[in-house]
Amino acid sequence: MTPELHDLAELASAVRRDIVRMIGVARSGHLASSLSIVDILVWLYWEVLSLRPEEPAWEDRDRFVLGKGHGCPALYSVLANRNFFPREELWSYRRLGAMLQGFPEVRRTPGVDAPGGSLGQGLGLANGISLALRGKSSSSRIFCLVGDGELQEGIFWESAMTSAHYGLENVTLIIDRDMRQMEGSTETIMSIEPLRDKLSAFGWNVRECDGHDFDSLRQAFAALGKSGGKPGCIVALTRLGKGISFLENDPSGGRMVLGRDFMEKALRELEKGGD
Amino acid sequence: MAAGERSTRDAFGQALLELADIDEELVVVDGDVGSSTRVSRFAGRFPDRFFSVGMAEQDMILTAAGLALCGLNVYVSSFASFLVGRGYEQIRSAVAIPSLPVKIVGSHCGVTVGEDGASHQMLEDLALMRVFPNMTVLVPADYASALSLVKKSSEMASPVYIRLGRAPSPDIYGDGDDGFVPGGGRVLREGADVTVCCCGIMVFEALRAADILARQNISAEVIDCYSVSPLPAQQILESVHRTGCCVAAEEHFARGGLGEAVASLVSGAYPVPVKQVAVFDRFGQSGSPAELQEYYGLTASQIVSAAVQVWTMRRR
Structure with missing residues (x-):
């Protein structure tokens, strides 16, 4: 299925509404960092990944690893909207016994390919998956979405070496570069720049794009597709809290209290169909 | 090797060779200590099923977990001090919580490591691994029981930790004794x-x-x-x-x-x-x-x- 760009934007808006409702109902969850990855996930799940929702464990599917597990409300909504499980599950997110846990769990949730929750670990898992698929001569690809703050974890760079050393060209790393982490800006707390130079020096093909612009995402993915023998990385420039103006401009980085008023205000803004 | 001159790590290396012949999905992840953990013979015979990630124990565990997510039968081995010490959090979040059937093999346990001293003599690996709800923890006493237990671990669909020693250990069991089961004594x-x-x-x-x-x-x-x-x-x-x-x-x-x-x-x-x-x-x-x-x-x-x-x- 290849929706037009404006359909993708509508999908993204619907996913954002789901996220606000999920986190609002659960009264818990990471709203702003879920919103920043919505467009990337919509792009992946409707334009890139080869999947069979009716057969989630289909061996030849493309894999998706969510390194920044706290963004899982976005993933859950996308999976529900692609019919991996009923939408009703969204409303028990983070509840006792729920299919949708606070961080992704492979054994509970159809469509979740890798565990998440501990930052910095997504790429290592993606590498293992890639090596296994290579051994099986599979043509499946692996996409791993990580936050920018988690690049401060040392394990990430161990894994970044491994991807390049083994020439894992079926691995695509997407960095959600919103410039923020828990306590402030990444560059103030522990700078990760120059990101492009660092990853290039580690043996990666690196592209940058606007992580909220489907045309820009399309170009970046297309450009990576041409590179051989190296793992590919897309640094997607994003905005924390994207889609909700008063979150985007919140100096606390979206850690304001999720009251009923807040939810209603956020939903009203999304209903108006900003972008 | 004569009886009494064999260590449990020798048995591990031998078990891998025997298992690999019958299980094409068996793979090994190493952290640049393959000679010491006795996986180098496996590496020589099955290079396509052997992955070294260098001196990077955390990445070893994640790589192993990723391989297991695709259904492979994964053994990951290194010195226990570093494998379960440094890799503890990766074992917890990427192996134990998702209950992936990764077989974690820690060698060089205990004071009988000898001259290397405290940093290499792992004395808390059982404590670290035993706390996990779904981790089977096995400690073979000699070559025959180690050979048998490594083979048994291969059939398990949940995480396993196997503790090995560096020094040769006296034979307790006869060669070919296969009466060992997880949960048994x-x-x-x-x-x-x-x-x-x-x-x-x-x-x-x-x-x-x-x-x-x-x-x-x-x-x-x-x-x-x-x-x-x-x-x-x-x-x-x-x-x-x-x-x-x-x-x-x-x-x-x-x-x-x-x-x-x-x-x-x-x-x-x-x-x-x-x-x-x-x-x-x-x-x-x-x-x-x-x-x-x-x-x-x-x-x-x-x-x-x-x-x-x-x-x-x-x-x-």
């Missing part, structure tokens, strides 16, 4: 007066202790608790019902290992005195394996002494 000597639960190198010491105790008319029942988690609970309880007292011996910190597991089991089901023979409140150090075993009290004579003490306190 082996009564090596039947006795009526004191139960000795032991694992690893302390099994040999316990058998020697039983000989010494027999000369003092104390008959010791020796149980090789090679499955530290889950414990062979029925065997242990059935034994302490008869003997009324227990010694637990292991080459591990007294905290968190077999001894505490046995004490916890016994205290909740049939309380009898339990005395530990283990390493108390101190790290290892350099020395020869034999010197260190003596220095840290991991000997038959310490088991004898503990057995006499619990026997005087026994439940009648």
Whole structure:
């Protein structure tokens, strides 16, 4: 299925509404960092990944690893909207016994390919998956979405070496570069720049794009597709809290209290169909 | 190799070769210590199924977990100090919580590592691995039991930790003995007066202790608790019902290992005195394996002494 760009934007808006409702109902969850990855996930799940929702464990599917597990409300909504499980599950997110846990769990949730929750670990898992698929001569690809703050974890760079050393060209790393982490800006707390130079020096093909612009995402993915023998990385420039103006401009980085008023205000803004 | 000159790590290397011939999905992840962990022969024969990620234990675990997510039968091995020490959090979040069937093999455990000293003598691996709800923890005492247990682990669909030693260990079991199962134990000597639960190198010491105790008319029942988690609970309880007292011996910190597991089991089901023979409140150090075993009290004579003490306190 290849929706037009404006359909993708509508999908993204619907996913954002789901996220606000999920986190609002659960009264818990990471709203702003879920919103920043919505467009990337919509792009992946409707334009890139080869999947069979009716057969989630289909061996030849493309894999998706969510390194920044706290963004899982976005993933859950996308999976529900692609019919991996009923939408009703969204409303028990983070509840006792729920299919949708606070961080992704492979054994509970159809469509979740890798565990998440501990930052910095997504790429290592993606590498293992890639090596296994290579051994099986599979043509499946692996996409791993990580936050920018988690690049401060040392394990990430161990894994970044491994991807390049083994020439894992079926691995695509997407960095959600919103410039923020828990306590402030990444560059103030522990700078990760120059990101492009660092990853290039580690043996990666690196592209940058606007992580909220489907045309820009399309170009970046297309450009990576041409590179051989190296793992590919897309640094997607994003905005924390994207889609909700008063979150985007919140100096606390979206850690304001999720009251009923807040939810209603956020939903009203999304209903108006900003972008 | 002649009997008695073989270590449990030698058995691991051999088991991998035998398993790999029948299981095409078996793969090995190494961290640049393949010669020491005895996986290098596997690497030579099956280069496509061998992955070294260099000196990067955290990445070893994640790579192994990723391979397991695709259904492969993964063995990941390195020195236990670094594999389960540095890789602990990766084991927790990427193996234990998702309950992936990764087989984690820690070699160079205990003071019998010898001259390398404290940094390399892992004495808390059982504690770290035993706490996980779904981790099977196996401690073979000799070559034959290690060979058998590594093969058994291959059939398991949940995480497994296997503890190996560096030094050759005396043979306890005959070659080809395959009577080892996760959750099992082996009564090596039947006795009526004191139960000795032991694992690893302390099994040999316990058998020697039983000989010494027999000369003092104390008959010791020796149980090789090679499955530290889950414990062979029925065997242990059935034994302490008869003997009324227990010694637990292991080459591990007294905290968190077999001894505490046995004490916890016994205290909740049939309380009898339990005395530990283990390493108390101190790290290892350099020395020869034999010197260190003596220095840290991991000997038959310490088991004898503990057995006499619990026997005087026994439940009648």
